[in-house]
């Protein structure tokens with residue numbers, strides 16, 4: 823962990839199963855491994871990450887509100903299935919004006935049609951999809967680049 827600006831890393835439903843969940847699609851890294859690696863990148867980038875994973879929509883909404891009121895400068899968001907359904911998550915990201923990058927491990931555009939639509943994409947700074955776990959680090963770098971020096 824490092825000091826510096828606070829960035830929320832939000833992980834939606836079933837991402838706690840990473841490592842065993844469809845590994846051919848989502849990779850073999852567990853959420854703990856992914857989190858540790860991302861924390862390492864954050865040290866290099868001089869930011870502090872707050873990791874929140876939940877299977878419950880309201881907890882994710884509250885996490886965005888809490889991060890914003892604690893002064894977070896932005897977020898890396900893999901809302902998982904809620905990407906495609908959650909107006910509440912979209913609304914809280916708009917309400918808090920927390921700049922964020924949307925991440926997906928798999929290429930959602932190469933999957934079922936219901937995954938092609940994101941309720942977050944048009945209000946995100948950008949989207950990283952289909953690059954696996956490294957996508958989180960790319961999203962964090964992209965977020966910080968867009969925010970500029972703090």
Ligand code: DQA
Nearest residue numbers: 900901902903926927928937
């Ligand atoms: C996901 C893609 C979503 O469509 C799916 O519901 C997930 C994971 C991804 O990281 O590829 O749970 O967000």
